Amino acid sequence: MITRNTGNEVDLEDSGWLVRIPKRGPYKEPIIKINPQWGEVDKWLPLSRIVKESLKYDGTKKEKKRVEKRAQFKICSYLTPLTNAACSRLFKVLKGWDQKSSPDEKFYKALYKDLISAHKFMTGKSSTRMNYEKPGWKSLVKKSRRGFKKIKDPPYKDAMIKIEKRWGDVTVWQSLYTMKDPYTTGYYLNAFDRKYDVNENIIMQPEERQVYVMLWWRTFFLSLIVTIGCLVLAYPTAHLLATLPLKYSNLLMICVLMPFWTSLLVRIVAWMVMLQQEGVINDALVNSGILSDENRLPMMYNFTGTVIVMIQILLPFMILPIYSVMKGIPPSYMRAAQNLGATPSLAFLKVYMPQTLPGVGAGVILVFIVAIGYYITPELVGGKDGKLIGNLVAYHMQKSLNWGLAAAMGTVLLGAILILYWVYDRIVGIDNMKLA
Structure with missing residues (x-):
């Protein structure tokens, strides 16, 4: 009944699972002899869903496959998301709560049974997920799980509040109610400084937590400036x-391609030496008398430094597509236009420039897409004012471990790029884009 695929699903909860059943006599001793871990009570907890499905098995081969498939699916949905898995009894009861009255005994009983019976791995991961919604949840769950083990008999409500008084606060339960569904759009709302209230209405985050909208605007604005700067120079x-x-x-x-032959990190460090207040550029301006020593320009660890360095790094990505298109334009076109009476500037604007637009479009899209997701340059030279959304994605992936929010922001970035691609296709036509 339990297949290798099912064992792989259960392994998501507790590493080390390898389901092996003896060919004859599913007795206790032979099973434990084959794998001693079957003697541990915790190893049986993830199989509860399979047991429920097994009761529906009527013995036929077709029914066996159906039950196995449903059992594997239910284990997967039971394990992910972890918050719904760890508090399955409580969330089932919470769906009937009015969110205003104080929770009665049945809510506390469901919470008690969930925290006591859930695997340590489940409660740890689920409390981390809860902490993203409301700071303090992780410590609350950990302390409660340790304290609830002392409770032997009902009533549970008074005993649980005595161990951790925060369980008597209705707002804590209201916050828990917002996490009752196994899937949520809360990560996408959080990426735009919004959240659900207790009535499931979308509201703004508290002012001290509103950081993402500003970063989105800064990211798109900086990417636009870098793209325009690259186009003007390229x-x-x-x-x-x-x-x-x-x-x-x-x-x-050779001068254009030289940056491609140099490490990105080396180029950034070189700019750090040049742009800092005691750097080459400021020293040259002071020594030439243009600036006084007290009025050195702050060009490092801010928005300005990020723009300068990114333009230099991304400039070849704009030059090469435009150059490839210009190289294919016959010089005779300009001579013919001038022979027909056009001035050189008019011939350039009316004849030459329109033919270069496919290369310009390719360069603009290429530079903007790279700039919008840039990480290493803003991290090293951006400082507080030069951080972009890519830096927050890296922060949530590496430090806060809020992978859901990082994935949501990455998805929004991908959506923005696809929209840009669609707009370019509608205006210029993707078939007209030329990279070489």
């Missing part, structure tokens, strides 16, 4: 590459 550079004699254009191309 277009004339690409035009020079396409029109200069081969001897000089090759030398200029």
Whole structure:
């Protein structure tokens, strides 16, 4: 009845599961002899769903496959999300609560049984998930689980409140009520400084926790500035590459490609040396008399430094697509336009520039997409004012371990890129984009 796939599902809860059943006589001693872990009570807890499904088995081969499939599915849904798994009894009871009156004995009984019977792994992970919604949940669950073991008989309510008085606060239960569903859009709301209240209405986060909307605006604004800056510098550079004699254009191309041959970290550190207040640029301005020593420009660990460094790093991504398109435009087009009476500037605007738009579009999309998700440059030179949304994604992945919120922000970034791609396709046409 228990298959290897089911064993893999159960392994999600407690590592080390390898389900093995003797060919004959499913007796206690042979099973424990094969694997001593079957003698531990905790190892039987994840199998509760399988047991319920097993009772429906009528002995036929077809029914066996159905029961196995349902059992495996239920184990998977039971284990994820972990909060719903660890408090399955409580959340079932909470669905009938009016969210205003004080919870009665049945709520405390369900909570008691969930915390006592749940595996330590389940309560640890689920309390971490709860802590994302309301700070303090992790310590509350851990302390309660230790204290509830002293309770032997009902009534549970008074004994549980005596051990941890926070369980007598209705707002704690209201916060728990918002987590009753196994799946939630709360991560996406949190990514935009919003959350659900006790009535499941969308409201703003407290002012001290409103950080993400500002970072979204800063990320898109900085990406736009970097893209425009790269375009302003890249277009004339690409035009020079396409029109200069081969001897000089090759030398200029080496200068353009030089950053690709240098480590990104080395380039960033070089900019840190140049941009700091005691750096090369400020020293040159002071020594030339343009600035006084007291008025050195703050160009490091802020928004300005992030923009400067990102433009230099991403500039080749804008130059190369534009250059590849310009190189394919015959010079005879400009001469023909001028022979027909157009001035050089008018011929450039009416004849030459429209033909370069596919390369411009490719460069703009490429630079903007890379800039919007940049992480290492803002982390090293951005300081407090230069942090972008990518830095928060890395923070939640590596430090806070709030992977759900990190995934939600990553999904929003991906959605923004897809929208940009769609807009470009509608305006310019993706078939007209040329990278080489």
